[in-house]
Amino acid sequence: MAADTKTSFDLKKWFKDRYDFGPFLDLAKHKIVPIHHHTIWYYFGGITLFLFLVQVLTGILLLLYYRPGADSAFESVQFIITQVKFGWLIRSLHSWSANLMVLAAFIHMFSNFFVQSYRKPREFTWLSGMLLFGLTLGFGFSGYLLPWNELAFFATKVGTDIIGVVPVVGKPLLIFLRGSEDVTGATLNRFFGFHVALLPLTFLGFLTIHLLFVQDQGMAEPISYSKLPKEKQRSMAFFPNFVLRDLIGWLFVLIILTLLALFFPWELGKKADLFASAPAGIKPEWYFMFMFQTLKLLPSTLFFIEGELLGILGFGLGALLWALVPFFDKRGSENRSNPFLRIIGVAIVLYILAMTVAGYVL
Amino acid sequence: MSFKRRHVLCLIPAALVVSLLLVLSPYEECLAQNSCRDCHKELGDALAQPVLDMDKGDIHASRNLSCADCHGGDPTSEDAEIAMSSKKGFLGKPTTAKVPEFCARCHSNPGYMRNYSVSIPTDQYEKYWGSQHGMTLKKGGTDVATCINCHGVHTIYPAKNPQSSVWPVSVPKTCDKCHGNEALMKKYGRDYSTYKDYAAGVHGQALLVKKDLGAPACNDCHGNHGAVPPGVDIVAQVCRECHASTAELFLSSPHKAAFDALKLPECVACHSNHRIERPKDQFLSVTGEGFCGKCHSADDANNGYKTAILIKAAIDSLREQQAEAASLIDAAEKKGVAVNEAKFLLKDSQDALLKSRDAIHTVNLEKVEASVKAGLNITQKVMQMGRQALDEFRFRTSGWFISTILILLLIIGIWLKIRQMEQRTNSKS
Amino acid sequence: MSDQKKFDPDRRNFINIFLGGVGIASLGAVLYPLISYLIPPKVTEATPTTLKVAKEDDLVPNTAVMFQYGRNPGILLRTADGNFKAFLATCTHLGCTVQFRPDLGVIWCACHNGRYDINGINISGPPPRPLTPFQVNVQNGDVYVSEAKS
Ligand code: HEM
Ligand code: FES
Numbered sequence: 001m002a003a004d005t006k007t008s009f010d011l012k013k014w015f016k017d018r019y020d021f022g023p024f025l026d027l028a029k030h031k032i033v034p035i036h037h038h039t040i041w042y043y044f045g046g047i048t049l050f051l052f053l054v055q056v057l058t059g060i061l062l063l064l065y066y067r068p069g070a071d072s073a074f075e076s077v078q079f080i081i082t083q084v085k086f087g088w089l090i091r092s093l094h095s096w097s098a099n100l101m102v103l104a105a106f107i108h109m110f111s112n113f114f115v116q117s118y119r120k121p122r123e124f125t126w127l128s129g130m131l132l133f134g135l136t137l138g139f140g141f142s143g144y145l146l147p148w149n150e151l152a153f154f155a156t157k158v159g160t161d162i163i164g165v166v167p168v169v170g171k172p173l174l175i176f177l178r179g180s181e182d183v184t185g186a187t188l189n190r191f192f193g194f195h196v197a198l199l200p201l202t203f204l205g206f207l208t209i210h211l212l213f214v215q216d217q218g219m220a221e222p223i224s225y226s227k228l229p230k231e232k233q234r235s236m237a238f239f240p241n242f243v244l245r246d247l248i249g250w251l252f253v254l255i256i257l258t259l260l261a262l263f264f265p266w267e268l269g270k271k272a273d274l275f276a277s278a279p280a281g282i283k284p285e286w287y288f289m290f291m292f293q294t295l296k297l298l299p300s301t302l303f304f305i306e307g308e309l310l311g312i313l314g315f316g317l318g319a320l321l322w323a324l325v326p327f328f329d330k331r332g333s334e335n336r337s338n339p340f341l342r343i344i345g346v347a348i349v350l351y352i353l354a355m356t357v358a359g360y361v362l
Numbered sequence: 363m364s365f366k367r368r369h370v371l372c373l374i375p376a377a378l379v380v381s382l383l384l385v386l387s388p389y390e391e392c393l394a395q396n397s398c399r400d401c402h403k404e405l406g407d408a409l410a411q412p413v414l415d416m417d418k419g420d421i422h423a424s425r426n427l428s429c430a431d432c433h434g435g436d437p438t439s440e441d442a443e444i445a446m447s448s449k450k451g452f453l454g455k456p457t458t459a460k461v462p463e464f465c466a467r468c469h470s471n472p473g474y475m476r477n478y479s480v481s482i483p484t485d486q487y488e489k490y491w492g493s494q495h496g497m498t499l500k501k502g503g504t505d506v507a508t509c510i511n512c513h514g515v516h517t518i519y520p521a522k523n524p525q526s527s528v529w530p531v532s533v534p535k536t537c538d539k540c541h542g543n544e545a546l547m548k549k550y551g552r553d554y555s556t557y558k559d560y561a562a563g564v565h566g567q568a569l570l571v572k573k574d575l576g577a578p579a580c581n582d583c584h585g586n587h588g589a590v591p592p593g594v595d596i597v598a599q600v601c602r603e604c605h606a607s608t609a610e611l612f613l614s615s616p617h618k619a620a621f622d623a624l625k626l627p628e629c630v631a632c633h634s635n636h637r638i639e640r641p642k643d644q645f646l647s648v649t650g651e652g653f654c655g656k657c658h659s660a661d662d663a664n665n666g667y668k669t670a671i672l673i674k675a676a677i678d679s680l681r682e683q684q685a686e687a688a689s690l691i692d693a694a695e696k697k698g699v700a701v702n703e704a705k706f707l708l709k710d711s712q713d714a715l716l717k718s719r720d721a722i723h724t725v726n727l728e729k730v731e732a733s734v735k736a737g738l739n740i741t742q743k744v745m746q747m748g749r750q751a752l753d754e755f756r757f758r759t760s761g762w763f764i765s766t767i768l769i770l771l772l773i774i775g776i777w778l779k780i781r782q783m784e785q786r787t788n789s790k791s
Numbered sequence: 792m793s794d795q796k797k798f799d800p801d802r803r804n805f806i807n808i809f810l811g812g813v814g815i816a817s818l819g820a821v822l823y824p825l826i827s828y829l830i831p832p833k834v835t836e837a838t839p840t841t842l843k844v845a846k847e848d849d850l851v852p853n854t855a856v857m858f859q860y861g862r863n864p865g866i867l868l869r870t871a872d873g874n875f876k877a878f879l880a881t882c883t884h885l886g887c888t889v890q891f892r893p894d895l896g897v898i899w900c901a902c903h904n905g906r907y908d909i910n911g912i913n914i915s916g917p918p919p920r921p922l923t924p925f926q927v928n929v930q931n932g933d934v935y936v937s938e939a940k941s
Contacts, residue, residue, distance in 0.1 A: 061828055082700035083832040086824040089758075092698070236784075244780050251769050251776075262762050265698025576884050576903060576917020604916065606904035706862055713888055720901075765820035772817045775810040782806060 031218045031238035036225045041111035042242075043249045045214070048108050050250040051101035052207070054257065055139070058094040059196065066146070068192040070185030073148035074271040081268065092261035098140055100257065102287045105136050113345050117220030118325060119332035125213040128206050130323040135203045140285055142195040148188055153272035154282045156191075157183045162295065165309050184274065223337050283359070290355035291315055293362070396437045397445050398429040415516035419525075422518065425478055432464070459499060461508035462490055489588035498550075505546060512536055512586075528586075531569060533579035534560055559636035566636075578604070597628040597635075605629075611723040643681060646674035646722060669727050676734040677722065680715050683741045687711065690748030697755045704747035711740040841937040844877070847929055855891030855898075860936065864888050865925060866898065867934060870909050877925035877936040878907075884917040898922065 015021075033042060065084055067076040080087035109129065112118060118126035145156045160183065164174035179186035218238075225233065236242055284292045294315075298307035321328070331338040402413045416423040422432070430437045435452035439445040446452045456464040466487035468474055475482050490496040490509075498506045512528055519526035527536045538557035540546055547554035560566040560580070568577035583592060583600050592600045598618075602609030612618060612628065621628055627635075632645065632653045647670075648655035654670035662668075688708060691701050714737030721733040844858040844867050855868035857880060866880040868891045878898070880888050887902035897914065898907040905916035912921045925936040 061825070064829070078702075079834075082702055083834055085827040085830060085832065087828060088698060088700065089824055090828055241780065241784065244776050248773050248776055251773050255766050255769055258762055258765070262698070262758055574885075574917070575919065576905070602904070604903040607901045702862060706859065716887075716902075761820075761824075765817070768813060768817045768820050771813040772810070775806065775813050778806050779810060782803065 025239075027215050028239040028243075029237065031215060032235040033219050033238050033242040034221050034225055035234040035236060036222060038111070038115060038222055041107075041115070042219060043246065044104050044108040044111060046246045047249055047253055048101060048104040049207075049211075050253060051097050051104055051257075052203075054097040054254075055094060055101060056200070058090050058097065059200075061090050062094055063196060068146070068189050070148060070188055070272075070274075073146060073188055074268075077147040077268060088265060089258075089261055092266045093257060094143075095266035096257055096260045096264075098143060099286070100253070102136055102140055105133050106287070109133055110345065110349060112220075113325070114342065115220065115222045116329065116332045116338065116341075117222075119220075119329060119335070120326070122213070122217060122220055123326035125210060125217070126326050127323060128210040128213065131206050132203065132210060134319075135199055135206065137287065139195065139199050139203070140287065142191040142199065144285055145183075145188060145191045146195060147268060148272050149269040150272050150276070150279060151269055151282070153183060153274075154278045155284050156187065157278075158282060158292075159284055159288065160187075162308070162312065165306065166312055167309070223335055226335065286356060289359040290352045293355045293359035297358075396428055396430075397440055398433075398435065398437050401442060401445075412516045418517045419519065420517050421520055458504040458508055459502075461510055462487060462496070462499070465509045486587040489585075493585070493587060493589045494591075495589060505549075507540060511540065528581075530575050530579045531573060533581055534566065534570065537580045556636050563634070563636055563638035564640050565638060576604075595622060595628070597630050601629045608720050608723050611720065615724045615726065617723075617725055641719070643674065643677050643719070646670060646677065648674075666725075669725065672727050673722055673725070673730050676727075676731050677715075677718055680718055680734045680737045680741065683738060683745070684708075684711055684715055687741050687744040687748060690745055690752065694748055694751030694755065697752075699751040699754050699758075701747065701751050704744050704751065707740060707744045707747065711737055711744055714740055841928075841935050843933050844936050845934045847932045847934055850875075850934070853893045853896070857888075858936070860925070865936065866891060867927070867936065868898070868909065871896070875927040875929065875934055876909060876911070877927045878911045878922035879925070880922075882918055883913065883920040883922065889922070 033039070062080065065076055065080045065087070067073065077091065080091055082088075084090075112126065112129070141156075141159065145152045160174055160177050163177065164170045166173070175181065177187070177190070178184070179190040221233075283289065291311075295308050295311045298311050300307050302310050325341070326332070329338050329341055332341075399413050403410050412429070416429075428437060429435075433453050433455075434450070435447070436445045436450040439450070444450065446454070453464075470484050470487040472484045475484050486509075491500065495506045495508070499508065514527055519529075521528045523529065524531075526532065534557055541552070542554055542557050544554045561570055565577050568574040569579055581589070582603070584590065598609045598612055602613075609629070618628075620626075621631060633639075633641070644651055645653050647653075648658060648667055652670075652674075654666070654674075658666035658670055660667050691704050691708060694701050694704075714733070718730060718733040718737055721730045724730070842858070842860060844865070845856055850856060850867070850869045852869050852873050853871045855866055858865045858867060860879070864880040865877055866889060867875060867877045869875055878889075880890075882889050882900040882902065882905055884900065884903060884905050887900050889898050889900045889905075889907065891897075892899040895906075896909065898909070898911065900906070900916070900918065903917045905918040906914050907918065907922055908914050910921075911924050913919070924939050926939045928935045928937070
């Protein structure tokens, strides 16, 4: 680095004379990124992060003109996309980036599952990641209602209805989420609060923890890689080599994002009408589709329990087990691969794919 | 028998004891004492039917009118002979010829009807005799409609009650009970497919399918109590009840005199009467299904033929331009460019097209063209907005291309930098 | 590429200059829409509930003007005694745009001869309901309409 140009050298020195940010640089520098067949998956965490940053930026921009409330939300979004210069772009970006973020988070999560990077010593990194994933879904669910259009209104109605099925806590939770018995303007205001204050704060907290963990422990090595002899373990420095590659990935995502925003503008549709009957084909966002479809396919009663309830409990239990997988995977903690879990993982992926497709074609 | 006792109490008037007893006894029941109901109910079947019908919310029953108020007789008598004796004013069931009079005893008496409603009309009886139904009845035809054929007998609802047989949406079916009867209508030399025609036409669709109560039922054109077919020369007066501006234009046009001379039934001459088709611009054609060609031919002494062609051309041009403007707006909207303003104007231009189509009833080329021109002006503006919207999209796309190229160059730059960096470290090590 | 070239400082300089230039240009491409977005648009509010639709003096008694309220047409009329009334100009029958007929003193729908009185009440013809009224306020010679409080 000493051979850098004069000016940047001076600047560095100028700073160094005043502030010692060595520890931060060290944190970035000491990390190395292993190079192997699966290096590509290391990019998805960063991409999820980038998309989150896009969400924060565009979200704050939307806040300049967005007005929550049943009789102003729809109008204000309409105002943004018709009257505000590049408002169409900001809104479309926020919507598309939300979807890509969920997708990237899915990929990030499953890739980590398959390389068992949750194993010792990264149990808490996995747990914090799971929380981030849940919060991401929460962002999507709450944000979806904010434009107060017909589809969102009914999707939220159906989505929150499902929560109400859970015994004991379901009903109070439903009322807490909706802010009233039904989905109304009160729900919109609540969701707005969740979406722009509660969730971002929580998310940032866990994100910081998540990133500190990762930065401190470095990238997890796949089991096969860790068994290679030292001289065969190729790697690169996180900073600047990997970071620059990350940057290239982000720029590609940015291009894809703007392409989607421009050529497939996010529709606004019709304003929600509390008294209208539900239009045909109410569908949740695609990332909730597999759950929605499962609940739809379940018979009304199964083993003396209401089918829908069973489904919800099943998904709840599944998510819990999924989150606790580092504590189950004994082989993983012994740094051995676990074919059983791999099969389960593949089955889950196939299940999600099949149910999602079924949700759209059935 | 308690029955007897109450009975007696009712009949003895004035005594103090009695009035005291009256207060204590079920006084209401005494008044409601109605041997007609009691006996008829017991007799069952057809004889009980009127009683059962009255209990279904009949307007007369609900105004506390009893059997005897129409049919006469003495409901206080237990004895059928006495109760239904002509001495007691018993009228029985009126013959068809007598029905109008039967109802009119009350319904053409304004003084009496005022007890129930101040706004209820009392001229139906008089009007009825002027109607085709009434005139035939007078001549001895008893298979025509009297009051009860339309309103029902013992279960009569006011016309404003949606259950009523004369509620606007139900009127066509009610008329069809007779007017769809082939044998009956043939006897009088009348059409029996009117209902089918009406139901297929614009008015029938609006009233029967869309339940638009503003759309005309049979009686809105033919009248109800004084029902007659509108004469050839006054059709426009009937239609103008709703189609006011169109009728005005027609009546002031040269067609008015020409149609009169030819004894053509005004609006109906082109639009038909019951099976009215939704108007198409094709109607203006001088060929095929067009109406203008039915009278006008190329060798017309007046300019009718030529004018028809030019009027159609004007309307066509506005319609086509408008479709083009609409598709421009649509294209821009699909591309995500906001076009609210343009859509608002487009609605204006659609209004203008409606006006121009209305204006053809003047059969005056200049007037039609003036109206079309106004529409074209708006349409032009819409098109311009549409083009601007598409330009905006082009601006967005080119902006995207430029920034994408810049970002791609940046990617290349970073990649070169990485390579350079790594080659350096590699060659160092 | 030969080995010497790799260490060519010219080439390194070129890459740095190229990166700097393209980087700044890309930043511009990103910032341009963002900054444009921040500039307040001409209409400053999403749902302007109050609209200035006419000057008091421009409207003589017994006349009317049309105005645009959101996406809907409105009609502002000045009654013979000088008062202002405003309604949504959409006929409650089939949605044609209504007009004021000074000769009849009614609001008239040309489509099916529907009529409303100057209070917007449907008085004859097919319209099933009165017109939706606006609230009208006159201030400093300007006439404002706003959604009527129910
Ligand atoms: C601090 C972060 C964020 C802020 C301040 C923010 C703010 C907003 C605002 C004001 C809206 C309403 C405007 C509109 O509907 O276009 C919105 C909508 C939305 N947000 Fe966010 N948001 C943030 C993060 C996120 C994240 C992380 C996600 C997804 C994972 C997300 C997903 C959505 C979605 C799906 C919509 C609905 C988009 C639409 O249909 O218009 N947001 N957000
Ligand atoms: S649309 Fe106004 S009267 Fe029919």
